[in-house]
Amino acid sequence: MSETGISVKNLNVSIDNREILKNISTEIPKNQITVIIGPSGCGKSTLLRSINRMTDLVENVKTEGEILINGNNVLDPATNLSDLRKNVGMIAQAPNPLPMSIYDNVVYGPKIHGMRDPAILDEKVELSLKRVGLWDEVHDRLKDPASALSLGQQQRLCLARALAVGPKILLCDETTSALDPLSAKHIEDELISLRNDYTIVFVTHILRQAKRLADYAVFLYLGEVVECGPAHEVFTSPKDPRTKAYLEGVFG
Numbered sequence: 001m002s003e004t005g006i007s008v009k010n011l012n013v014s015i016d017n018r019e020i021l022k023n024i025s026t027e028i029p030k031n032q033i034t035v036i037i038g039p040s041g042c043g044k045s046t047l048l049r050s051i052n053r054m055t056d057l058v059e060n061v062k063t064e065g066e067i068l069i070n071g072n073n074v075l076d077p078a079t080n081l082s083d084l085r086k087n088v089g090m091i092a093q094a095p096n097p098l099p100m101s102i103y104d105n106v107v108y109g110p111k112i113h114g115m116r117d118p119a120i121l122d123e124k125v126e127l128s129l130k131r132v133g134l135w136d137e138v139h140d141r142l143k144d145p146a147s148a149l150s151l152g153q154q155q156r157l158c159l160a161r162a163l164a165v166g167p168k169i170l171l172c173d174e175t176t177s178a179l180d181p182l183s184a185k186h187i188e189d190e191l192i193s194l195r196n197d198y199t200i201v202f203v204t205h206i207l208r209q210a211k212r213l214a215d216y217a218v219f220l221y222l223g224e225v226v227e228c229g230p231a232h233e234v235f236t237s238p239k240d241p242r243t244k245a246y247l248e249g250v251f252g
């Protein structure tokens with residue numbers, strides 16, 4: 001049994017008094033890729049966004065339960081959100097580079113966290129861009145606006161921006177869905193190359209993608225965890241008839 005990266009215990013989330021997540025409990029393994037799958041509206045993004053407390057931004061949201069990272073409950077009101085989001089990076093659905101240069105996008109987070117030494121910042125930029133396979137493509141135009149990059153490159157830049165602050169966990173919310181197939185594959189390959197060093201949680205409704213990426217799978221249906229386990233077990237011999245039906249495309 002692998003080490004736990006994120007432990008979700010009895011998580012309930014409601015918005016406007018409507019139950020969105022119902023008593024979710026699951027152990028997300030450390031330094032593996034966990035995919036969260038399930039039909040549209042089942043609560044995948046809400047679960048993901050609870051992990052870095054982005055759900056706090058939703059009006060009339062009520063959250064109960066625990067999400068433990070390194071033994072600390074991130075849902076504790078005393079949690080320092082800046083520290084939490086330093087440790088838990090997020091890559092959104094569509095690339096969202098900041099309106100500044102490629103270089104400044106990568107150093108944005110480290111600067112916020114007090115890093116000022118130009119030599120160290122230069123090193124961060126090089127390492128982060130190399131980590132996402134973008135260095136060779138952009139090293140001679142780091143001062144160009146990030147908006148000049150292709151969408152796929154912008155998304156890799158966003159991944160580099162997230163990595164630059166040194167997170168241990170990466171949350172990916174349908175991170176390739178706005179990209180062409182080749183750029184999507186690029187991001188998938190980068191995530192696979194990062195999986196030994198980061199706990200990655202990836203929301204997708206594309207089953208083929210889930211199968212390509214997942215070490216561990218969580219199937220959500222109507223706000224509940226119906227089944228979770230090692231990906232090969234969930235995908236090849238699901239225990240619950242609802243998982244089986246979803247995998248067979250009966251509903252989606």
Ligand SMILES: Nc1ncnc2c1ncn2[C@@H]1O[C@H](COP(=O)(O)OP(=O)(O)OP(=O)(O)O)[C@@H](O)[C@H]1O
Binds near residue numbers: 015039046047058
């Ligand atoms: N800010 C919000 N205000 C009101 N309802 C919300 C909000 N965010 C999510 N919901 C509701 O919570 C439920 C779960 O939404 P969520 O986005 O988590 O599902 P999902 O499984 O990620 O869906 P999809 O695959 O379509 O992105 C939906 O019924 C949605 O309408």
